[in-house]
Amino acid sequence: xxxxxxxxxxxxxxxxxxxxxxxxxxxxxxxxxxxxxxxxxxxxxxxxxxxxxxxxxxxxxxxxxxxxxxxxxxxxxxxxxxxxxxxxxxxxxxxxxxxxxxxxxxxxxxxxxxxxxxxxxxxxxxxxxxxxxxxxxxxxxxxxxxxxxxxxxxxxxxxxxxxxxxxxxxxxxxxxxxxxxxxxxxxxxxxxxxx
Ligand SMILES: [Zn+2]
Numbered sequence: 001x002x003x004x005x006x007x008x009x010x011x012x013x014x015x016x017x018x019x020x021x022x023x024x025x026x027x028x029x030x031x032x033x034x035x036x037x038x039x040x041x042x043x044x045x046x047x048x049x050x051x052x053x054x055x056x057x058x059x060x061x062x063x064x065x066x067x068x069x070x071x072x073x074x075x076x077x078x079x080x081x082x083x084x085x086x087x088x089x090x091x092x093x094x095x096x097x098x099x100x101x102x103x104x105x106x107x108x109x110x111x112x113x114x115x116x117x118x119x120x121x122x123x124x125x126x127x128x129x130x131x132x133x134x135x136x137x138x139x140x141x142x143x144x145x146x147x148x149x150x151x152x153x154x155x156x157x158x159x160x161x162x163x164x165x166x167x168x169x170x171x172x173x174x175x176x177x178x179x180x181x182x183x184x185x186x187x188x189x190x191x192x193x194x195x
Contacts, residue, residue, distance in 0.1 A: 011051065011060045018066075022049070025068035029102040030077075031094050035070050044071035054082070054108040055175060064112075064158075064174040067104050082109060111154060112174055115147040121188065132189035152181045 027034055035049035044050060048071040055065050056079050069077075076090040082105070086097045098109050119140070121133035137148045159172035159180075171180045177188045 013061050017063045028070040029067045030073040030096045046072040050074045134185050134187045137184040
């Protein structure tokens with residue numbers, strides 16, 4: 001097999017990120033079964049550790065969108081949305097649902113597929129030189145206000161710090177967007193295409 005120092009897989013995921021994800025997802029993120037590597041096997045044995053994209057629409061090389069699941073779950077889900085897949089016989093037979101899946105999947109469903117896609121984003125007209133959108137916590141329902149606070153904590157825990165002029169903020173990237181919270185405002189901007 002050919003060795004490549006930068007990426008070890010067909011999706012172009014940095015080796016470092018893949019290692020981190022494989023260390024985190026020791027059992028299948030959906031059915032919790034123990035998995036094996038099968039480095040030289042063609043095809044997909046049911047207990048093979050495979051790379052899973054939580055969001056099938058990508059980005060395909062981004063850490064927050066990646067997890068490890070078994071070959072059986074991977075082929076059963078295929079391109080279905082998670083909540084649709086959970087209703088299939090395969091998931092019902094194995095008790096796979098939004099409560100039983102591993103944390104990275106629960107986070108994805110709660111914040112990424114849920115909260116931030118449901119919110120109505122407003123274009124920040126006052127700062128056209130830095131194109132971005134925002135939502136105000138005060139405009140949200142009581143339920144979404146709680147999710148706003150949870151997402152705030154989530155960004156702080158999982159994000160990265162970066163200076164913007166003289167101030168430092170914590171950012172979190174997912175789904176081709178960068179998110180950051182300042183007080184009661186959640187901001188997002190499109191990321192420029194990598195590479
Ligand atoms: Zn599985």
